[in-house]
Amino acid sequence: MLSRLRAFFLGLTALALAGAAWGQAFPTRPVRIIVPAGPGGPDVVARIMAAKLTERMSQSFIVENHPGANGILGADMVARAAPDGYTLMVYSSGLISNKSLYKKLPYDTDTAFAPISNLVDNGGLFITVHPAVPAKTLQELIALAKKPDVHLAYSTPGVGNTWHVATEVFNHYAGTKMTHIPYKGGGLAAAALVSGEVQVILSSPAPILPHARSGKARVLAYTAKTRAASMPDVPTTAEAGLPTFQMDGGWFGMFAPANTPAAVVERINKEVRAVLADPPTVTRLRGIGVEPAPTSPDEFRQFLRDETKKYAEWVRIARIQLE
Numbered sequence: 541m542l543s544r545l546r547a548f549f550l551g552l553t554a555l556a557l558a559g560a561a562w563g564q565a566f567p568t569r570p571v572r573i574i575v576p577a578g579p580g581g582p583d584v585v586a587r588i589m590a591a592k593l594t595e596r597m598s599q600s601f602i603v604e605n606h607p608g609a610n611g612i613l614g615a616d617m618v619a620r621a622a623p624d625g626y627t628l629m630v631y632s633s634g635l636i637s638n639k640s641l642y643k644k645l646p647y648d649t650d651t652a653f654a655p656i657s658n659l660v661d662n663g664g665l666f667i668t669v670h671p672a673v674p675a676k677t678l679q680e681l682i683a684l685a686k687k688p689d690v691h692l693a694y695s696t697p698g699v700g701n702t703w704h705v706a707t708e709v710f711n712h713y714a715g716t717k718m719t720h721i722p723y724k725g726g727g728l729a730a731a732a733l734v735s736g737e738v739q740v741i742l743s744s745p746a747p748i749l750p751h752a753r754s755g756k757a758r759v760l761a762y763t764a765k766t767r768a769a770s771m772p773d774v775p776t777t778a779e780a781g782l783p784t785f786q787m788d789g790g791w792f793g794m795f796a797p798a799n800t801p802a803a804v805v806e807r808i809n810k811e812v813r814a815v816l817a818d819p820p821t822v823t824r825l826r827g828i829g830v831e832p833a834p835t836s837p838d839e840f841r842q843f844l845r846d847e848t849k850k851y852a853e854w855v856r857i858a859r860i861q862l863e
Contacts (some may be wrong), residue, residue, distance in 0.1 A: 566625055566804050570600040573794075574629045576614025577697055578607040578725020580747040582792045584828060585660055586630035589794070592815040603630075607724045610638060610700040610862075612645060619652035623797040625804035630659065633790035634701045636847045640855040641700040641862050649848075653795040654805055655840040657812045660830040662744040662789030664764025665706055666774070668757045673739050678761040678780035681740070685716040693719040694740040695729040700862050702790040703729070705851070706763065707742045708858035713785040733757055744789045745770055745829020763787045770829040787854070791833065791847075793840060805837055 573590055575583045583605060590601040606614035611634050621627035639649045667678060673692075675681040685692050696703040699722045711718060721738050723729040730747035732738050734756045741748065742763070749770060751757040761780040762768050764787075777785045794812060796805060815821055816832040825832055835843060 566807050567597060567599040569626065570602055571626050571628060573601055573603045574614050574618050574627065575603055575605050576607065576611035576618075576629065576631050577634075578605055578723075578728055580725050580727025580730060581697060581744060582630050582632050583725070583727070584746045585792045585825070585830065588821065588824060589630065589659065589812065589815060592818065592821055593811055596811050596814065605725075607698070610634060610641070610698045612638060612642075615653075616646045618795065618797055619647035621797045623654070623799040623801075625796060625800055625808065627797060628656070628808070629653070629795045630792060631795065632702060632792050633847060633851065635793075635795075636844060637702060637705055637851040637855060638700060639848060640852040641705075641860055643861070643863060652798050654798055654800045655837050655844060656794040656796055656805055657809050657837065658791055658793045658833045658835045658840050658843060659812070659816065660792050660825055661833040662746075662791060662830055663768055664762045664776075665703065665742045665744060665787060665789045666748050666752070666759045666768070666771070667710070667761045667763065667777070668733065668741050668743060668748050668752065668759045670733055670736050670739050671756070671758050672736060673758070675760065676758075678775075678777065678782060681760055682714045682716060682782070685714070685718055691719065692716075692740055693721050693738040694742065695721050695723055695732040695738040696741075697726045697729050698722045698724065700860060703742050703744070705854050705858045705860060706787050707740075708860055709787060709854055710742060710785055712857055712859075714782060730757075749829050763789065768829065769826070792830075793844075809837055 573586050575586045586603045590603050593601040618627055618629040675684050684690055694707050723732055726747040733741045734751050752759045759774050761777045762774050763777050767776055813834045816834040822832055
């Protein structure tokens with residue numbers, strides 16, 4: 541009996557050592573990072589991460605954009621991928637909001653993915669208008685939107701994403717009824733505002749900041765509790781006269797398929813945390829309006845549980861239900 545127990549524990553030890561060795565050897569071939577959205581938003585952060593991980597790990601990390609169905613198509617690709625660490629996903633809080641938005645998904649959000657790390661915190665959302673819109677303040681925008689002969693449209697990266705939910709929550713608290721026009725990615729949604737296809741956008745910082753700084757878009761307010769470091773002259777929604785409407789701008793995190801070996805998850809997490817502590821990378825990320833927010837896999841898992849509850853309440857207020 542003792543000999544069998546000894547053999548059993550020796551076997552477990554050997555497996556653990558093999559797993560650790562596998563994690564240290566990873567990667568031995570290129571790794572693809574699926575972004576379930578078009579250019580802009582998580583795509584920007586994914587490409588910054590991919591370039592730095594390629595440098596650090598001596599293997600190519602290749603970003604692939606797979607937009608569609610509010611990120612569900614790309615997320616499903618990752619959920620079905622081999623759990624070996626060679627297919628990763630960088631996606632937004634839209635992954636969590638979809639759980640409340642859709643009656644049925646092709647995967648179980650809670651169990652289909654192995655959380656690796658949160659990457660960045662978007663802070664809040666910029667409430668932004670096209671320069672031709674005759675509103676210089678948030679209160680003027682709300683008053684304009686309420687006029688019966690005025691029809692304002694807003695753009696988002698797709699139906700049911702974080703920006704869509706946030707803008708419908710804004711409509712709820714402001715008493716407005718702006719029309720939703722979805723696009724395939726944050727960059728395209730921001731471009732639609734700049735071109736005048738739509739008049740309003742509630743956007744995370746990265747896609748809209750270049751246009752705001754060049755004067756092609758006018759930022760009226762910021763939805764977080766405190767002002768954005770990237771645009772300190774822009775008032776918060778509370779300062780701008782709408783204290784009932786405060787929302788964070790979501791986050792971008794990294795995931796692997798469920799059942800990816802713990803040693804591989806830990807190895808990637810270690811490298812991600814090193815990238816997010818690299819001063820030039822931190823400066824670059826802050827330059828696009830996001831804040832590095834690395835976590836351990838366990839911390840990220842608990843964070844996702846908390847976020848699921850929060851987004852469920854926002855979806856309820858927004859009254860969005862998708863098939």
